[in-house]
Amino acid sequence: MKIWMTRPLPARVQEAARPLGELHVREETRPLDAEELRRALTDYDIVLPTLGDMFSAEVFADVASPRARLLANFGVGYNHIDVAAAQAKGLQVSNTPGAVTDATADIALMLMLMSCRRAAEGERLVRAEAWEGWHPTQMLGLHLSGKKVGIVGMGRIGLAIARRAHFGFGCEISYYNRSPKAIDVPATQVAELTDLAASVDVLVTAVPGGAETHHLISDPVFSAMQPHAHFINIARGDVVDETALIIALQQKRIGGAGLDVYEHEPQVPQALRALDNVTLLPHLGTAALEVREDMGLMAVDNIAEFLRGETPPNLV
Numbered sequence: 001m002k003i004w005m006t007r008p009l010p011a012r013v014q015e016a017a018r019p020l021g022e023l024h025v026r027e028e029t030r031p032l033d034a035e036e037l038r039r040a041l042t043d044y045d046i047v048l049p050t051l052g053d054m055f056s057a058e059v060f061a062d063v064a065s066p067r068a069r070l071l072a073n074f075g076v077g078y079n080h081i082d083v084a085a086a087q088a089k090g091l092q093v094s095n096t097p098g099a100v101t102d103a104t105a106d107i108a109l110m111l112m113l114m115s116c117r118r119a120a121e122g123e124r125l126v127r128a129e130a131w132e133g134w135h136p137t138q139m140l141g142l143h144l145s146g147k148k149v150g151i152v153g154m155g156r157i158g159l160a161i162a163r164r165a166h167f168g169f170g171c172e173i174s175y176y177n178r179s180p181k182a183i184d185v186p187a188t189q190v191a192e193l194t195d196l197a198a199s200v201d202v203l204v205t206a207v208p209g210g211a212e213t214h215h216l217i218s219d220p221v222f223s224a225m226q227p228h229a230h231f232i233n234i235a236r237g238d239v240v241d242e243t244a245l246i247i248a249l250q251q252k253r254i255g256g257a258g259l260d261v262y263e264h265e266p267q268v269p270q271a272l273r274a275l276d277n278v279t280l281l282p283h284l285g286t287a288a289l290e291v292r293e294d295m296g297l298m299a300v301d302n303i304a305e306f307l308r309g310e311t312p313p314n315l316v
């Protein structure tokens with residue numbers, strides 16, 4: 001069995017994968033290019049891809065009879081894989097849910113605090129030697145404790161954000177979700193996204209990317225938000241109409257934004273970088289060694305089950 005790991009993963013993960021077959025580790029850190037995407041399907045039995053490896057319908061259409069049988073994705077988000085097109089060609093697709101939940105929720109809280117309390121702006125001030133010293137009305141931000149937090153997408157990560165915000169900061173939680181959801185945190189489900197946006201001090205997105213959620217957050221949502229309210233995106237860049245967000249920030253129609261993901265990663269528009277009222281992180285959601293090891297080991301487990309002739313535990 002030839003297995004292709006499309007990025008160097010932590011040593012522990014590579015060691016766990018090695019006994020499963022003939023392991024090939026691609027040393028580059030950038031996503032697969034057009035030729036490599038097709039070669040992944042023709043030259044390997046199992047591929048362990050990740051974010052940015054764009055297995056689109058066109059890629060599957062170009063490979064008449066793929067050798068590959070499983071795409072064991074590293075990551076919970078798999079909007080870079082056209083799952084229907086993969087399945088039509090006989091491939092299974094798995095992901096790594098759960099392993100990413102707490103780390104990503106932590107980054108959401110970090111962005112909420114950074115945006116509300118103007119942390120990045122303050123850090124830039126200090127580094128620029130422009131800080132004139134403490135005074136009572138300097139750099140006043142929004143106090144997060146006890147505020148109303150709205151969560152778009154009450155799945156694993158949404159719930160972990162709700163727990164942190166409610167039990168840690170005494171926030172009042174409301175949420176918008178595709179289907180009705182009962183959760184173990186005091187919270188109210190709201191039927192209309194713009195109603196949620198209008199009622200909260202901080203709005204956080206935690207839905208998957210892809211066609212169904214493309215530009216779910218666009219001008220009507222920003223227009224509904226209160227001028228002091230902050231918007232946080234830890235989900236996927238394409239969930240947000242970035243142009244509409246930039247305009248809302250430029251016109252100070254919202255209080256600020258905290259972003260971990262972007263519509264055209266790794267490009268971050270100059271218009272965003274020029275703004276002081278936005279905090280910009282380089283997709284750090286799961287960036288901690290033990291989390292990346294857990295994700296990798298989960299992907300390896302999916303491969304091992306597949307090789308035993310069983311159903312991988314995390315098929316999508």
Ligand code: NAP
Pocket residue numbers: 076077078097098100101104152153154155156157158176177178179181206207208209212213234235236260261283284285286
């Ligand atoms: P999950 O458990 O599947 O939760 C997703 C939630 O979104 C579900 O509750 C789902 O509703 C809801 N949803 C889906 N489509 C919707 C729509 N059109 N409108 C409203 N709600 C919708 O996934 P998760 O583990 O929480 O992960 C969520 C996403 O976070 C991932 O897909 C990934 O893209 C992103 N992520 C980002 C990072 C990062 O590094 N920044 C790290 C990990 C994950 P239902 O109850 O109807 O299914």
